[in-house]
Amino acid sequence: MQCAAPEISEPQTVELVVQYENDRFKSEVLNYTYFANPELFPDAVTPPCGPIEGYTQIKVRGKNFVEFGFGSAKCIFNNTFLMNATVIDDGTILCDSPRLDGGTEDRWYNVSVTLDGGYRTNATGLFSYYRNPTISGVSPDLGPVTGATNSYLTGAGFNDTNICRLTVRYGQTHVAPTSMSDTQLDVNSPPVTVPGAVVVSVSGNGQQFINDKTLHFRDASNTFTYYEDFFVQSVVPTKITNSGNSPVLLRGMQFDQFKYDNGTRNDRVIQCRFKRTADGTIFDEPRNMTRLTDSKMRCVAPKADTSGLTPVRVEISPNGQNWQDTGHDLAYFNGPRVTQVEPAYGVTKNPDNHDITIMGENFECPPSELNPEEEDCSKVRVRFTNKYGDEIFMDGHKTAAGAIKCPIPKYPSPETLDVDITMNDQDYTNNGVSFGYIDPYILNVSPRLVSSRGTTKLRLDGYGFVQMEDDKTLVDYMDGGVGLQCSGGACTRTYRVEDENLAEVDTFVQDNVLKSGGNIGYDAFTVNMMDPAGRFAANDIDLWYYRDPVFNSLSSTFAYANEHKPILVSTNFFWGEGNQLERVRKHGNFTCRFTGDSGKQRHEAGVMETSPIGSYKEDALPDQIRCRTPKWGQIENAVMEISING
Secondary structure, three states: OOOOOOOOOOOEEEEEOOOOOOOEEEEEOEEEOOOOEEEEEEEEEEEEEEEOOOOOEEEEEEOOOOOOOOOOEEEEEEOEEEEEEEEOOOOOOEOOOOOOOOOOOOOOEEEEEEEEOEEEEOOOOOEEEOOOOEEEEOOEEEEOOOOEEEHHHEOOOOOOOOOOOOEEOOOOOOEOEEEEOOOEEEEOOOOOOOOOOEEEEEOOOOOOOOHHHHHOOOOOOEEEEOOOOOOOEEEEEOOOOOOOOOOEEEEEEEEOOOOOOOEEEOOOOEEEEEEOOOOOOOEEEEEHHHHHHHHOEEEEOOOOOOOOOOEEEEEEEEOOOOEEEEEEEEEEOOOOOEEEEEEOEEEEEOOOOOEEEEEEEOOOOOEEEOOOOOOOOOOOOEEEOOOOOOEEEEEEEEEEOOEHHHHHOOOOOOEEEEEEEEEOOOOOOOOOOOOEEEOOEEEEEEEEEEEEEOOEEEEEEEEEOOOOOOHHHHEEEEEEOOOOOOOOHHHHEOOOOEEOEEEEEEEEOOOOHOOOOOOOOOOEEEEEEEOOOOOEOOOOOOOOEEEOEEEEEOOOOOOOOOOOOOEEEEEOOOOOEEHHHHHHHOOOOOOEEEEOOOOEEEEOOOOEOOOOOOOOOOOOOOOOEEEEOOOOOOOOOOEEEEOOOO
16 A cells, blocks of 8 residues: 655654545554655765775764664665665764775765665765775884874875875874875874884774784884883993093993883894083984993993083983983093104013103093092003004003003014003093004015115015114115225115015115225125114125116117017126126116106016127127017107116
8 A cells, every 4th residue: 555645844743544444444553754854964974085995984964864763774875885874863874885896996976865765865975985005114113102203104005185084093092194295104103101012003084094903913014112211320431531432331221121022122222322411512423322231231422522521411212313311411521642652662572661651632530530620540541452453451650741651561573553541441542653563574685786876775575564763763784894885874774664574775875985996796785674672683685786887889779669679788787897797697687668758668678698699609798788679659769778677
């Protein structure tokens, strides 16, 4: 049976009776309700967006909402999807968004409401779909329980155009990002009451958060750890030098609060910095601390541009952003600087235990802990360091404002050791001043033939070489009893050290011997190094002076630029007048040098010849040098020079 309800003037409930045959038969009295047409307000849907997976609980606002029983009220999406709704009051209906078909491109849906399955409201509600963003990392991923740590959340999809309310959640606390792009969110962590790790998740509508399934399965991409402030009981020492690199020990509690989920310690890097108390100036970049135990950490203080006694405050941070004031001050004071060691050299093993004097500036002992007006010089130490990093420590004592004395330690081998001092038994200088142990021994000298002109540079090969001061680093020329002539009356030269195995020294002019009718070519001389004790190492390597030959003429004065050409140089070798044939043959290194006008230079090996070439006369002596011209590659004049010893 079907009938039409008559029109009435206002909403009300009336009795409804069905009857027929003039009231012979009639039904029980039923209630029939007239209700006002439901309406939706503008922007009726909250939140107005949700993920394409659906199940966003939305609130629809309007008026004239009436509950007609379970399942009667529905939300209608695009006149297609009917979702069960619940009438909360006459102005509010709740329902869930449907899942969006993955192939649908249109992600904007109109929303209307029906209360009885019949009448539908106007579709003033609008709902949009977005694709869930993803989180790949949180940095920094820890901060104090007081909050305010600015973290960067990296990921994708943060800037989807259909997102209506981007929200970040730390645990169960919601915060809004301070800025965002499609791949990064800037967020300030909210405060919490309990330290520990929480899951960081993101929602595009403030309701449905990603990573909800991992609340109990944290990983590095979605975890933020809250920590409590450290308790720092003491900072030792309380005074350090402004030269830096001073270890500072912090004692306290809560240094072990970072742990993995299984309870083992997580050795997160904790940093320290030093801030001038007076004006807040930060000295250098933050430095990583070393965790010694659960109650001890060590920090290395930086260099500080200070003078006098400068108070500074120590601050620490496990995330490099939130800095905690430890509540402890220490003071920088002027650090020492070493400029000189006297004597600068000594012999190996040092049997006499000589003292050295270390000179410099700012040799100020730290203020006494008991009386800051007095110096405490009880902790003066001297450190000797070899090239391998091995250290020898000696007690020193301050003898003047800029002088410290200490004994030279015994050392078994020739080597140069760095010398550094500390005035507080902790902060050592690093000024590049050294002390050299010398015990030289010469294995070979080259060349073995030395020009009487004094232009030969001798190469000394051996070990134990250390560069001493000019007035003490000497080479002794032993003449073998032939009256070697030396400038200034002393046959010594300063040598130049390349390394512990190589040195170089100049020779002396001997022309005055020749001019006086002497002969320098027959008797050998030796070269020896002197150590700091004034002893010369007698290595007995023979060298000989030679008289420079006279080169008379060339067999040819030109050559083609693109080929080698043999050339003969007529020579007076002064055999028997300064030079000995067999010695020159054994130790000579004949070399022809060609130098062009352009500065180009080439060397060619040469040999002694007897003219005519091929002569086999037993008494014939070499009287010329044969070499060849180098390939030159260009046309120009060149000067030809000849060396007997290379």
